[in-house]
Amino acid sequence: MNQIELTLNGQARSASVDAYHTLLEVLRDDLGLTGTKECCLVGECGACTVRLNGEIVDSCLVLAVEADGGEVTTVEGLRDGPSLSPLQNAFLEKGAVQCGFCIPGQLMAADDLLRRVPHPSHEEVEEGLAGNLCRCGCYYQIMDAVESVAAGEVISSPQTPTAAPSALPQPPVDQ
Amino acid sequence: MTAIGDPVARVGGEPRVTGEQLYVADIHLANELHVKLVTLPVAHARVRSIDKTEALAVPGVAAVFSAEDLPGHVPRFGPQFNDRPVIAVDEVKYHGDPVAAVVAESKDAAEEAAAKVQIDYEELPAVFTVEGALASDAPLVQDPSLRRNDPLGSTNVLREHVIGWGDLDAEIPNADLVVENTYRFPMVTHFAIEPHAFIAAPEDEGVAVWTSIQHPYWLQRVLARVLQLPLAKVRVHAPDPGGAFGGKQHAKYEPLLAFMALKVQRPVRLVLSLEETFQAVRRTETEITVRTGIDLDGTFVFQDIDANYLIGAYADIADRVVGKGSYIGNGPYNWPAARINARSILSHTVPSTAFRGFGNPQINWAVESNITEAAIKLGLDQVDIRLRNLARKGDKFIPFDTAADGDWAQTVQKAAEMIGWGRPKPEGRGRGIALGIKSGPTTGLSNSLVRLLADGSVVVYAGTQDIGQGARTIFAQICADQLGAPISDVSVVMGDTAIVPYDQQTSASRSTVLMGNAIQRACGSIKEKLRERLGADYRDDATPAQQVQAALGRLGGEIVGVGEAHKDADPDHPLGGSALFFEFNATAVELSVDEATGDITIHRHVAVSDVGRSINRLQVQMQDEGAAIMGLGHTLMERYIWDDNGRIRNLGAIDYRIPTSMDLPLEMLSDTVENEDGPGPYGAKGMSEGALLPVASAVAAAVRDATGVAIRDLPLSPEHVWQALQEYKQR
Numbered sequence: 001m002n003q004i005e006l007t008l009n010g011q012a013r014s015a016s017v018d019a020y021h022t023l024l025e026v027l028r029d030d031l032g033l034t035g036t037k038e039c040c041l042v043g044e045c046g047a048c049t050v051r052l053n054g055e056i057v058d059s060c061l062v063l064a065v066e067a068d069g070g071e072v073t074t075v076e077g078l079r080d081g082p083s084l085s086p087l088q089n090a091f092l093e094k095g096a097v098q099c100g101f102c103i104p105g106q107l108m109a110a111d112d113l114l115r116r117v118p119h120p121s122h123e124e125v126e127e128g129l130a131g132n133l134c135r136c137g138c139y140y141q142i143m144d145a146v147e148s149v150a151a152g153e154v155i156s157s158p159q160t161p162t163a164a165p166s167a168l169p170q171p172p173v174d175q
Numbered sequence: 176m177t178a179i180g181d182p183v184a185r186v187g188g189e190p191r192v193t194g195e196q197l198y199v200a201d202i203h204l205a206n207e208l209h210v211k212l213v214t215l216p217v218a219h220a221r222v223r224s225i226d227k228t229e230a231l232a233v234p235g236v237a238a239v240f241s242a243e244d245l246p247g248h249v250p251r252f253g254p255q256f257n258d259r260p261v262i263a264v265d266e267v268k269y270h271g272d273p274v275a276a277v278v279a280e281s282k283d284a285a286e287e288a289a290a291k292v293q294i295d296y297e298e299l300p301a302v303f304t305v306e307g308a309l310a311s312d313a314p315l316v317q318d319p320s321l322r323r324n325d326p327l328g329s330t331n332v333l334r335e336h337v338i339g340w341g342d343l344d345a346e347i348p349n350a351d352l353v354v355e356n357t358y359r360f361p362m363v364t365h366f367a368i369e370p371h372a373f374i375a376a377p378e379d380e381g382v383a384v385w386t387s388i389q390h391p392y393w394l395q396r397v398l399a400r401v402l403q404l405p406l407a408k409v410r411v412h413a414p415d416p417g418g419a420f421g422g423k424q425h426a427k428y429e430p431l432l433a434f435m436a437l438k439v440q441r442p443v444r445l446v447l448s449l450e451e452t453f454q455a456v457r458r459t460e461t462e463i464t465v466r467t468g469i470d471l472d473g474t475f476v477f478q479d480i481d482a483n484y485l486i487g488a489y490a491d492i493a494d495r496v497v498g499k500g501s502y503i504g505n506g507p508y509n510w511p512a513a514r515i516n517a518r519s520i521l522s523h524t525v526p527s528t529a530f531r532g533f534g535n536p537q538i539n540w541a542v543e544s545n546i547t548e549a550a551i552k553l554g555l556d557q558v559d560i561r562l563r564n565l566a567r568k569g570d571k572f573i574p575f576d577t578a579a580d581g582d583w584a585q586t587v588q589k590a591a592e593m594i595g596w597g598r599p600k601p602e603g604r605g606r607g608i609a610l611g612i613k614s615g616p617t618t619g620l621s622n623s624l625v626r627l628l629a630d631g632s633v634v635v636y637a638g639t640q641d642i643g644q645g646a647r648t649i650f651a652q653i654c655a656d657q658l659g660a661p662i663s664d665v666s667v668v669m670g671d672t673a674i675v676p677y678d679q680q681t682s683a684s685r686s687t688v689l690m691g692n693a694i695q696r697a698c699g700s701i702k703e704k705l706r707e708r709l710g711a712d713y714r715d716d717a718t719p720a721q722q723v724q725a726a727l728g729r730l731g732g733e734i735v736g737v738g739e740a741h742k743d744a745d746p747d748h749p750l751g752g753s754a755l756f757f758e759f760n761a762t763a764v765e766l767s768v769d770e771a772t773g774d775i776t777i778h779r780h781v782a783v784s785d786v787g788r789s790i791n792r793l794q795v796q797m798q799d800e801g802a803a804i805m806g807l808g809h810t811l812m813e814r815y816i817w818d819d820n821g822r823i824r825n826l827g828a829i830d831y832r833i834p835t836s837m838d839l840p841l842e843m844l845s846d847t848v849e850n851e852d853g854p855g856p857y858g859a860k861g862m863s864e865g866a867l868l869p870v871a872s873a874v875a876a877a878v879r880d881a882t883g884v885a886i887r888d889l890p891l892s893p894e895h896v897w898q899a900l901q902e903y904k905q906r
């Protein structure tokens with residue numbers, strides 16, 4: 001077993017890992033971060049996309065020991081504090097999410113694209129997301145979400161519940 | 176307050192963008208064991224012996240299962256025929272048919288041990304094609320002893336579905352032109368991004384199962400039967416699947432996992448690889464010959480369809496796919512005479528199952544392409560010929576089935592308008608149009624329970640599965656509208672057979688209609704209770720909180736409503752029931768073909784669906800555009816490739832391509848026709864398969880328009896199109 005140290009979503013984490021285990025396996029099985037998804041395991045589908053030392057990688061193709069000492073961001077690290085990020089809100093508002101299984105990878109790829117190219121052309125968006133398969137076929141809506149964030153469009157946060165339990169009548173006490 | 180039709184953001188969407196959504200593979204139980212399946216590198220073999228010694232010696236291995244570890248007669252199961260053993264018995268029938276399963280403390284140990292299970296086997300002759308399976312000396316896929324009293328029992332034809340109307344033989348000489356062609360549709364696979372995953376655990380003198388499944392209640396019955404347990408002792412937890420598309424309707428490895436969990440008395444888990452899902456589910460391959468008889472003015476005279484559907488080694492739901500997909504194969508037209516002869520043919524291949532469109536895309540590919548060909552031969556416009564023969568609302572276009580339930584001409588005209596039909600085309604472009612129709616559910620029973628809580632918030636229970644289609648959002652919208660609650664105060668509970676009342680299944684685009692009606696009725700029963708309690712004090716404009724609090728006063732608590740919706744069976748109907756509604760779609764494309772490479776660029780793709788009424792127009796758009804893109808997959812790039820031993824050569828994501836963001840039409844336009852004439856809430860019909868049905872037919876028609884080449888085999892991949900162009904030029 002090998003001891004590795006990571007800065008994972010801003011937190012120092014360590015794990016004892018087998019040399020042949022991938023970063024994906026360690027994130028999901030050893031560190032309990034299951035937001036990163038497992039599908040093809042050959043670097044084609046993009047479901048396992050994470051950010052490693054400033055670049056996105058297919059975590060199924062990276063050995064965990066290669067990430068030792070590195071900085072890793074997963075979908076769990078995309079929030080703006082307690083709120084969703086503009087990109088996360090845009091995905092919901094534009095209808096980019098159906099089953100949701102590819103979405104963590106799509107978000108990581110989209111986030112990376114906008115860091116590199118804050119105002120991408122449509123072709124750049126298509127290319128930037130080309131490594132992430134969506135079988136529900138939400139590509140147009142995903143690209144719309146990315147382009148709306150790049151354009152600085154104001155995206156509303158999801159509605160919050162309105163019912164007020166504090167105003168409830170007290171049920172009778174009956175012992 | 177939101178209204179019906181509004182593009183409300185997905186209910187349950189937030190955990191999908193934060194990584195918090197738990198799919199089956201994300202769930203871990205204490206003390207769990209890991210399973211790895213053992214398969215053979217051949218399609219068909221007799222298993223002489225299984226030596227588990229080396230595998231059992233791997234540290235961490237708890238057990239190695241095979242048929243001998245199951246009850247005397249290994250139970251068989253299946254939605255139509257109980258033909259599939261829980262694990263292979265003496266014989267494997269397709270590449271990927273599990274013959275043993277290792278249970279171990281870790282995934283690594285299970286994998287290592289699976290490779291060390293020694294299986295002595297003898298490869299047997301196998302059939303992988305329609306021609307091979309129908310040959311007089313073909314090896315039989317199913318043991319004839321399982322098919323006693325079946326006149327087809329000594330062949331590989333599982334069932335033959337013959338239906339028709341009118342006097343075909345009398346009409347044949349009346350046609351001015353007869354066009355006959357054969358069309359092929361290859362095997363393709365669902366490729367849900369979430370591979371199937373299963374967990375089983377002993378629980379409460381029974382078993383609990385977690386699985387990525389569309390029909391949890393159907394699975395509950397299957398498990399109860401094979402395990403000989405009361406339904407109440409089988410609990411199916413069904414977290415939202417990460418894509419399903421029909422591939423997650425029916426039991427696969429859940430019975431095996433349940434037996435193993437009960438044997439080792441610990442939770443066991445199996446997460447398939449993508450390669451293993453390719454060996455678990457696929458769409459039925461077809462070879463379809465169509466004879467279309469037509470008059471010079473374009474009036475349809477007769478149609479005769481001979482359809483061979485190559486299903487797999489076990490029936491799964493594939494024979495129903497054949498029957499239900501083919502009976503409506505003549506399309507949305509009035510035919511004086513028609514005949515359809517469709518066979519489900521067994522083969523030594525992956526069991527084929529339901530897949531979005533349920534047998535219709537295959538027959539649509541043949542029939543709509545042949546109508547295009549007939550129009551070209553007669554020099555008639557392809558929209559006009561379809562409109563001339565299209566069933567009008569109320570027409571019994573299939574004499575024994577539901578009458579046409581929409582103004583379909585409106586849908587066709589809208590699609591034609593949106594593609595610019597009849598207007599000049601840019602240089603090098605071709606246009607094509609095709610119509611798709613599919614029968615909705617033919618039977619169904621959906622129950623719902625709705626609780627109006629003391630603070631006016633609402634909990635709705637629905638046994639439907641949210642497989643990505645957004646059922647949860649639709650149900651919350653219906654509840655919010657019916658009870659006057661903000662949608663953010665509505666919670667939808669799904670996915671647990673111990674808690675949520677019965678819903679027959681999540682398929683055939685039924686849920687908005689059947690479960691939607693059940694929920695609307697449950698809300699209605701709440702309103703009735705409120706009226707009963709409040710009498711003259713009932714006020715329609717009161718908030719839900721005011722109503723429930725006024726109704727219950729100091730008693731506190733909540734009002735509970737139940738609702739049911741059903742579609743009864745009809746034993747006289749060839750499908751066992753008439754269509755609850757039809758999904759109708761018109762698809763039109765404009766494209767160009769790079770003659771040097773065969774590559775197709777779709778400049779505009781138009782999909783118009785008759786949905787009755789959109790409950791959520793954003794979700795309708797997502798479904799139609801997603802269906803269109805999935806249709807472009809089998810149209811342009813997807814197919815299984817087989818080797819001589821019946822093994823799939825392109826297992827997995829490297830060699831089997833599905834559409835990416837780089838493969839899309841340059842412009843996608845989807846729209847609806849909404850006449851509120853459906854049987855669901857607010858006049859809704861089911862939707863989400865329609866826009867997939869005619870994609871291949873429309874694209875091939877446009878390729879033909881652009882190049883003159885008629886292609887009758889899918890997919891229209893660059894190499895295939897290029898080759899067809901070369902042959903065409905040499906003629």
